[in-house]
Amino acid sequence: MTALHRLPDRISAVILGTTLLFLATTVVSVVWMASALNRQALDQSQVQVQVARDDLLGRVRLLTIDYTKWDEADAAVRGADRTWIFDYIGSAAMMGRTFQLAVVWGGALPRDLGWTTGGGTAARPGLLPAALLAGAEGRLARDAAETAEFFAWRGGELFAMGTSRFEPVEHAHLFPEADRRSGQLMLGLRVGPALMADLAHSLLLTGVALVADRPTDRPAVALPGLHGTPAAYLTWSAPRPGTRLLWRMLPLLALVALAATALALIGTRLTRRNAQGLVLAERRASLAARTDALTGLPNRAAFGELLDPSARAGERAVLFLDVNDFKRINDSIGHEAGDRVLLVLAERLADLAGPDRILARTAGDEFAFVLRGPDAGAQAQALAERALLALEPAIEVLGHRMQVAVAMGYAVQADDALQGPDLLRQADLAMDEAKRQRGRATPVAFSAIIGQAARDALAIEQGLREALRNPGELSIAYQPIVGRTGRLERAEALARWTSPRLGSVPPGRFIAVAEQAGLIVELGRRLFHLVCDDLAAHPALRVSLNVSTLQLMAPDFIPSLVDELRARGIPPARIEIELTEAVVVDDPRLAAQRVEELREAGFSIALDDFGTGYSSVGYLEQFRFDTLKIDRSFVARVHRSAGGMAVVDGMIRMAHGLDLRVVCEGIESARDLDLLRELGSDLAQGYHLDQPLPIDELVSRWLDPEPGSAAA
Structure with a gap:
């Protein structure tokens, strides 16, 4: 089946393919949009939770600074005033409105004092592990910072902790620099169900929870411990607004798919009904455009198409033939006789053509073969010799008997980059050289004219040497x-x-x-x-x-x-x-x-x-x-x-x-x-x-x- 015969099927395939492409593009676009919305919502929730975590740590930091950078608090710790410490720090922890845990140690205090919400008024030594207090004190010293914030567990509950040293502010000048800090305070904000519920409500999240290990199937934000390693993870259900939107759009997508399919089927049916006539008209026009009207051979346009594909070196050749003095035939015995001469030449040359040797009439009295194959050069030379023998017998036309001479030149693909038109031009130049050698009835290869190019190069070289000696x-x-x-x-x-x-x-x-x-x-x-x-x-x-x-x-x-x-x-x-x-x-x-x-x-x-x-x-x-x-x-x-x-x-x-x-x-x-x-x-x-x-x-x-x- 030729390409023209397949035209209706190709048009139908294009219509159906376009429809499928439209539907696929629509579906992919919607799915991609849903996925993008999901990713955007997830990224946004990640940032929001991180901000909430940092806000919580910032809040406990401000509380810690507020209580430690205070002259009265510093004086109370220096003087081991347990009553003042309870009234201003312990009672606040016991009531649990501002913070839910407080521990004071160091300075003049013999032991650490701790209070927690619901734990009574009596100060509890050892409320927090000594290692935690020592670690917090060491972190303050190591980082040379005013405060340190982290998350830590106590009694199965997670707290956002802030720690700082007591020191005077207004009367700092009264103390030597090495003696300005008297003790340490650690405050804790409970990270409990109430805080989780408030976080979920404010950030519009679901499934907010604390877990000990990072989950693999849910987003999570690490809550850093005293030494930087996560003390816990805050996790939540990944928001999926895109998925919800996709489910809402499914009925509309189905309706669009049905409508597009119906239109495609109607268009395909109408196209197939009219395409056959177009195929026949195209075939006739293409055949006329590619065929020489006189000889029925491929014309120059068709020959140019034969030369369009690239070829490897040595695997393509062009044999160019031109009738000598053809104008004299037309002028002496008429154009009708000239046409008959061309017909006879075309018939004789056509007998030499084959699958790998295609003949075309490229101009009025010019013919050309294009040869393909691994031995195209040898084929071209052999074909030229056979053409000489085939054209040797005299031609009888309208009562006139004449001997027709033909000049032949051929060129072989010299390298892979040589284009078809360039190869034809080389064969044409070789044919011109054959015309100049009219005393010899032999085909001329393109290599025979290389000497002229060398002579041109020599003339340029000589002129260039003179130019280098003569300024201007x-x-x-x-x-x-x-x-x-x-x-x-x-x-x-x-x-x-x-x-x-x-x-x-x-x-x-x-x-x-x-x-x-x-x-x-x-x-x-x-x-x-x-x-x-x-x-x-x-x-x-x-x-x-x-x-x-x-x-x-x-x-x-x-x-x-x-x-x-x-x-x-x-x-x-x-x-x-x-x-x-x-x-x-x-x-x-x-x-x-x-x-x-x-x-x-x-x-x-x-x-x-x-x-x-x-x-x-x-x-x-x-x-x-x-x-x-x-x-x-x-x-x-x-x-x-x-x-x-x-x-x-x-x-x-x-x-x-x-x-x-x-x-x-x-x-x-x-x-x-x-x-x-x-x-x-x-x-x-x-x-x-x-x-x-x-x-x-x-x-x-x-x-x-x-x-x-x-x-x-």
Whole structure:
């Protein structure tokens, strides 16, 4: 069953899938919302109980301070005035309104005195264990604090305890500092059922209880003991407002599900009723758009689709055929005869086609085969020879007998990255070479024209050597790099070369030749000298400078930079060195050493064209770059798909996580600029902001008193 035949089923599947997705999304959203409400309520209750615990400890602290930082109380303890101590402290504990337990010890008292609610008026020595009193006294001494608050058990009841030393306040100056503290007081607030009920009522909680061990199935807050370890845990039932809301919404959700399902079924039925006609119309239109009307072969559009999938090196080839002097046939015996010639050629070539050798008519008198398989190169050569034999017999058309010659060129997939259109262009170039060799009736492989490329490279190399000897041919253009406010942050220095013999040579061409010819280091020094001229003339100028792998690895590269800057009085901080990802993967150890030397010299470092190579987050951390430049290929996709935007967003977030500034290159529109700034790009560069400019234009546009006036 073809894809067109499956169209109604696919549309139905989309409708049903959309419905299911809607229902699933609705259910998941409601469940998630209920869960979120439950988590929020639980977190809130946890905080509330912690606050209530801290308030209780704060309350006992204030009570303890109130009774101990009092001259009368201090005097009573110093004089062992048991009557005063009972009247003001013991009686309050016995009545239980303010606190429910009190113990006074130390000072002139021979033993500790203790009272508790319901325990009678007589002071009870040993009301609290001596170890607890000693521990509290030791904690006050160790922490050098006014008070200590904790929870402790007594007689099966839990108390919030506060302890402090008695000392005078108004007459403190009458006592030596070492003798100002006379005794200790410990007050306790009972953590009992009444307090639990009040806590549950005020915080709208249920199941509030004290437990000795932390529960695993309920929330709990630790009540710290004297030495910090929990004396008990305050626990409660986890609040579930989201679950209650979910149960209330279930009838509505069921109604929505039924309605959505019914609408989906109706839509599916209507779609299937009309989709068959659309399928037939689409099939006819697609067939007409992909088929050559004269020969019935696939046309250029169909051939382009055949070339779209990627291929591995050596597993794809294109054989390109062009009829020699076909225009002469049309002009001499007419277009009808020309069409018949093409039909005969198409029939003969079609006999050579097969599952792995697909033939198409790509233009008026041009045919092409695409071959696939592990031995595509050998197949292409063999197919070309068979095509020569098949086309050798004369053709009789409208009473005319003619010998038709065909020029053939072929190209084999050289590497995995080679795209189909590029492979076709290589075969076309090989065919053009075959046309130039009209005396030879043999197919030409693309490798036969490599010599021309080598000759071009040699001419560029010779011209470049002359340019390095003759000042004036090389120059620098600067492309602005703009901050979020529209002001110029720096400008990227770009090499330009205008040769008297070759004219304007693209940087990508002559820099590649310079690297291959061993001229890149000398070229880099010459360009750096020109950049320094501009930096010296314009103190406000800051630049980014591209450095190749060969330059960076040269032993004297960095010293030469530093020496020239020092001689001209230019701070290295005005220059940011841009390195490509190839630098960090070719020789990571040596590259890291060179980068560190640049950093120590005062340069900032940028990683250029990020995402086009093989560097990793580990390299970013290892090399400690200052700036990350996202390649224009990613910036160009930011508006095309959500995936493209997500990739750029992820790069920016990662860079900021590593404390790197981000430059987005290749910004071509205000829309791109606005979106990338929303995503967090710190700096922007591209033709929308400005093209590469000579230094005078850069200064007039961007370094005047109102910089950024040229920016959009």
